[in-house]
Amino acid sequence: MAPGILATPEAQTTNIVPKHVFPENADSAEYARSLDASDPLREFRNKYIIPSKASLRSTALPKPAPSDDDEEGIYFCGNSLGLQPKCMSKYIQAQLDTWSSINVYGHFREMENSPLTPWQSLAEFAAEKSSRIVGALKEEVAIENTLSVNLHLLMASFYRPTPKKNKILLEWKAFPSDHYAIESQISWHGYDPKAAMILVDPDQDHIISTEKILATIDKYAEEIALVLLPAVQYYSGQFLDIPRITSHAHSKGLTIGWDLAHAAGNVPLKLHDWNVDFAAWCTYKYMNAGPGAIAGLFVHEKHGKVEYPHGEDKPVFRHRLTGWYGGDKTSRFQMDNKFRPIPGAGGFQISNPSAIDLASLCAALSVINETSIEQLREKSLKLTAYLQYLLLKDTPSDDSKRPFRIITPLEPSQRGAQLSVLLKPGLLENVSEALQAAGIVADQRKPDVIRVAPVPLYNTYHDVWQFVQVLRKAVDA
Numbered sequence: 001m002a003p004g005i006l007a008t009p010e011a012q013t014t015n016i017v018p019k020h021v022f023p024e025n026a027d028s029a030e031y032a033r034s035l036d037a038s039d040p041l042r043e044f045r046n047k048y049i050i051p052s053k054a055s056l057r058s059t060a061l062p063k064p065a066p067s068d069d070d071e072e073g074i075y076f077c078g079n080s081l082g083l084q085p086k087c088m089s090k091y092i093q094a095q096l097d098t099w100s101s102i103n104v105y106g107h108f109r110e111m112e113n114s115p116l117t118p119w120q121s122l123a124e125f126a127a128e129k130s131s132r133i134v135g136a137l138k139e140e141v142a143i144e145n146t147l148s149v150n151l152h153l154l155m156a157s158f159y160r161p162t163p164k165k166n167k168i169l170l171e172w173k174a175f176p177s178d179h180y181a182i183e184s185q186i187s188w189h190g191y192d193p194k195a196a197m198i199l200v201d202p203d204q205d206h207i208i209s210t211e212k213i214l215a216t217i218d219k220y221a222e223e224i225a226l227v228l229l230p231a232v233q234y235y236s237g238q239f240l241d242i243p244r245i246t247s248h249a250h251s252k253g254l255t256i257g258w259d260l261a262h263a264a265g266n267v268p269l270k271l272h273d274w275n276v277d278f279a280a281w282c283t284y285k286y287m288n289a290g291p292g293a294i295a296g297l298f299v300h301e302k303h304g305k306v307e308y309p310h311g312e313d314k315p316v317f318r319h320r321l322t323g324w325y326g327g328d329k330t331s332r333f334q335m336d337n338k339f340r341p342i343p344g345a346g347g348f349q350i351s352n353p354s355a356i357d358l359a360s361l362c363a364a365l366s367v368i369n370e371t372s373i374e375q376l377r378e379k380s381l382k383l384t385a386y387l388q389y390l391l392l393k394d395t396p397s398d399d400s401k402r403p404f405r406i407i408t409p410l411e412p413s414q415r416g417a418q419l420s421v422l423l424k425p426g427l428l429e430n431v432s433e434a435l436q437a438a439g440i441v442a443d444q445r446k447p448d449v450i451r452v453a454p455v456p457l458y459n460t461y462h463d464v465w466q467f468v469q470v471l472r473k474a475v476d477a
Contacts, residue, residue, distance in 0.1 A: 323350030
């Protein structure tokens with residue numbers, strides 16, 4: 001067992017997360033570096049481009065040439081945009097070279113020395129690689145569009161309101177894109193969003209207990225047409241109990257979908273085994289595919305069935321918005337306008353996805369799939385435990401006397417890689433300026449929250465230690 005981990009006997013046979021304990025010298029650069037030296041994933045950091053402090057200050061391209069005394073910056077913003085993999089340029093250049101050399105033949109021709117499959121199978125290849133990250137069968141995942149677009153497409157199929165059952169249950173502080181998508185879907189069907197949106201408020205500070213969600217489902221079960229929740233809540237960083245909530249929704253005959261924007265590549269997921277109806281995610285956060293990168297969606301195999309009880313020309317399948325790219329490959333180019341959907345999530349595709357976007361995602365997936373989400377989770381738990389330990393060390397037990405407090409669940413199993421730090425009013429500007437001056441990138445959410453996300457693929461324990469030193473000085477000042 002790794003140093004600094006205390007496991008109870010129960011933890012070895014159940015899903016209980018082992019508790020991390022740290023020695024008296026843990027609040028030191030030397031101890032942080034010792035953790036990095038023993039980190040089995042330490043070499044993955046070399047697979048990403050770590051921005052220097054000079055480049056983080058730059059305001060023009062090309063970026064400043066590296067110098068011997070140019071320190072690496074500290075990047076804790078992977079919950080908004082992940083770092084660029086070093087192999088990204090190779091994959092992008094392969095796509096450009098294929099396009100420039102053989103043009104339209106690139107759709108089907110295998111090219112030697114290329115890391116990419118032909119364009120017509122590239123989305124399917126990326127879907128198979130992504131399925132491992134979200135715990136799905138390969139035919140349950142499709143890669144296309146962006147997160148919000150995919151949510152709209154999925155709701156077009158799974159939100160089927162009636163005068164009696166037209167409400168959608170979501171959380172109190174949904175990310176605006178989700179809130180707007182839900183609001184517009186309700187309006188599109190002719191209902192009033194103010195009456196049809198059920199917002200579950202937190203019952204523990206910023207945290208929504210599972211019991212509160214289950215009780216709300218019970219209360220409105222006869223009126224709910226869809227439950228749509230985030231796997232990891234973007235503001236608090238809370239990791240919701242997906243299997244329990246999904247099972248309870250199904251026990252009431254309800255359909256439930258999950259937004260995995262802050263969960264995919266961050267926490268272990270078992271969408272198929274948990275019987276999730278549908279899910280959608282972006283790939284530019286913990287999956288590092290680049291800004292605005294192509295997104296993914298999941299549809300459980302039970303909803304992706306295609307049957308032909310009335311002959312080959314009359315397929316029976318779950319209604320969805322259809323497009324040419326969702327049609328069966330064997331008949332796609334017959335051009336007879338007889339839609340025969342691909343079984344599974346592939347049948348929910350609409351159009352030919354951007355090859356350059358898929359190249360970016362394939363580059364990012366090539367690095368992630370060198371390890372496993374279980375290994376990443378193990379390191380992530382220890383990174384956030386170390387961050388929590390340092391933040392709370394030598395601070396008053398009375399929250400009212402602290403300059404900040406952690407609003408993310410302190411129980412490790414109930415969070416991902418992010419800790420949200422709520423500052424006392426008036427401190428955010430000073431803290432943000434201090435972090436920027438130190439070359440530390442962390443996300444701020446006004447009025448008073450700093451979201452800190454140590455990503456196990458490229459962040460270090462020494463990064464965590466340095467961040468806390470700067471934060472302490474800033475709040476003391």
